[in-house]
Amino acid sequence: MKNKLYFLLILSITLLFSCRKQEPDNKLAPLTGTKSGVVALGSPVGDVVGKITVGYQGWFAAIGDGSPINAWWHWTQNWGQAPSSSNNGIKSWPDVRDYTNTYQTGWANLNNGQSAKLFSSFSDQTVNVQFQWMQQNEIDCAALQRFNPNGSEGPVRDAITAKVKTAAETYGRKFYIMYDVSGWTNMQSEIKTDWTNKMSAYTSSSAYAKQNGKPVVCIWGFGFNDTNHPWSAAVCLDVINWFKNQGCYVIGGVPTHWRTETSDSRPSFLATYKAFNMLSPWMVGRIGNVNDVDNFYTNVQQADQTYCNNNGIDFQPCVLPGDLQEHQRAHGDFMWRQFYNMVRLGAQGIYISMFDEFNEGNQIAKTAETSAYVPAGSNFVTLDEDGTYCTADYYLRLTRDGGRMLKGTLALTAVRPTSPGGGSGPSIPYGQSITLKGNNNMYVCSENAVNPMNCNRAAAQGWEHFTVVNPGGGKVVLQNNGYYVCSENGIQSMNCNRTAIGPWEQFDWIDNGDGTISLRGNNGKYVSSENGTIPMTCTKTTIGATEKFRVNQ
Incomplete structure (x- = not known):
């Protein structure tokens, strides 16, 4: 009985491979079931197939x-x-x-x-x-x-x-x-x-x-x-x-x-x-x-x-x-x-x-x-x-x-999952007062419009709260005590001392998907906490730990 079953198994495998159509340039190609239900002789995943x-x-x-x-x-x-x-x-x-x-x-x-x-x-x-x-x-x-x-x-x-x-x-x-x-x-x-x-x-x-x-x-x-x-x-x-x-x-x-x-x-x-x-x-x-x-x-x-x-x-x-x-x-x-x-x-x-x-x-x-x-x-x-x-x-x-x-890492869906405004996390909290905490676990401070901004405060008081203003176009403006945060176009340290909203006072709000956000200035660079060691800047070309902030924590 075992010999008969073994013979039938070998015969089935032989028939399967003899019926399989071969293409000289696709010798590695497996039989693959497509999402349309058609059995295709396609190439395996490589640098262009499946990519x-x-x-x-x-x-x-x-x-x-x-x-x-x-x-x-x-x-x-x-x-x-x-x-x-x-x-x-x-x-x-x-x-x-x-x-x-x-x-x-x-x-x-x-x-x-x-x-x-x-x-x-x-x-x-x-x-x-x-x-x-x-x-x-x-x-x-x-x-x-x-x-x-x-x-x-x-x-x-x-x-x-x-x-x-x-x-x-x-x-x-x-x-x-x-x-x-x-x-x-x-x-x-x-x-x-x-x-x-x-x-x-x-x-x-x-x-x-x-x-x-x-x-x-x-x-x-x-x-x-x-x-x-x-x-x-x-x-x-x-x-x-x-x-x-x-x-x-x-x-x-x-x-x-x-x-x-x-x-x-x-x-x-x-x-x-x-x-x-x-x-x-x-x-x-x-x-x-x-x-x-x-x-x-x-x-x-x-x-x-x-x-x-x-x-x-x-x-x-x-x-x-x-x-x-x-x-x-x-x-x-x-x-x-x-x-x-x-x-x-x-x-x-x-x-x-x-x-x-x-x-x-x-x-x-x-x-x-x-x-x-x-x-x-x-x-x-x-x-x-x-x-x-x-x-x-x-x-x-x-x-x-x-x-x-x-x-196949995202399910087939006719509904576009991508947000035009960026990210899939919390929406921008326009009109709300927020705090920003840097990677060093310190709060961003406006320094009362007198000195360059720093991320070095252990507690959030008046200078560490910012109202999120909506200037239009999906941008955000941060305001404290009547003054607006300014990137200074990345040339010098950041300040919160402007009385009007211009391009340098507007930022992109980027949801990093890990519970943090980043701010990108009008110069295309990212705001950095500088880990609290020097005044904050808007000069970084990539988002690293010091360019990430937690909101209201």
Whole structure:
């Protein structure tokens, strides 16, 4: 009896593996049940499968930033002239408070009175702070866009690639090269040369993305039915197979309707698309509201996912924050519906379009919150455009929670869990009198408007109580005895001696999720108790123990 049972067991296992479809480039792929109930032959979790990837342009520069291009690269129409109302190349205005290196533009001052400055992607600090944002918001991977590197832009793109590698290693993120072949005349030969002579060297970095043990490369633009992507299916297939023969896992950034080969896809390309290890159809310009999102889910993306499952191809759909200037975002509801649909679809990964695309207004990087942070007289739409205040980092935080839902650490939910105003803890206690206790267990003191503020009082009396004033825009102002707390723009010690509310008297109230709060000044730096040893400052770039305060304890 035991021998018979043993024979039946061996027979069952043999039949199971003989029936399992194999794909040469997915030999490690297990049978996985997706959330849509379809049994898929997908790759195991790696650096792109099961992960959030953001498209990273890294293509902004400024005259005087030391870059090889020495131009207002991508900020303007005329790169030789400073950005201004008559020379503008962007749709959204970035929040630049976290950058130490910024460059003066020709725009009028911001509505808060500060100079209108922009960042350069050539600055190490810019790239580092952006990858730090990725780390803080659990964004796994950045797809570094690489256009034809053989023209005048080549040297600056090469330099930024090296900076991305360093930042990814520093902040524990992954990156890979994403070739955008748009307009690349001699693409078929030159892309191979560029990979062989330059880009392949980056695969030795611990931060370079691997999937199924292979370095990841994406090629965006094959099969698009326009004059900017003119190659035949045979030429594109040759390039895909060449990269696969180099040992790469190859992603295809393909037209929206790749499977049915309608208006946006060239005919007879399906066999070429099937050669990719992963497909990522483009969605920018296809959807603009929640109804569009659901229509694509029902009529296009479900069938796309099924096709990929049946053909051993990983599927990485795009998720967009929406064009801010076109009022598509609905304070995050538009983006969250996409996350919800793609997770319940069973997608193998998600691609965010884009991280820093201020030109098209589809960026998730920190963006102007309110009209106070855009140039006076400009028509830039800010994150509070529909009347709901959103912090500058809101779409980074929304991406964090979408990633958690993809990975199963957050339950599948159609209701957006992310607060536009920041944090999920107690609301800001506007109108209330509060005390602030530092990490040293001492209270913050206003010093009766006479001396710089300190965090060194053992008991809370009159000078240690502050009324929380609401100046609008989600900010807070702290008042004691008729005077307002001032950050002094981080230049000197903090004081409580101002009789009027201006930009330096307003702070972001940040719930740290551990029973403490932090205060961020108008200069983008954090208020520090300085552990009670010296007067308080607003100069810290990160939140540590001395930048955390307990309220009313």
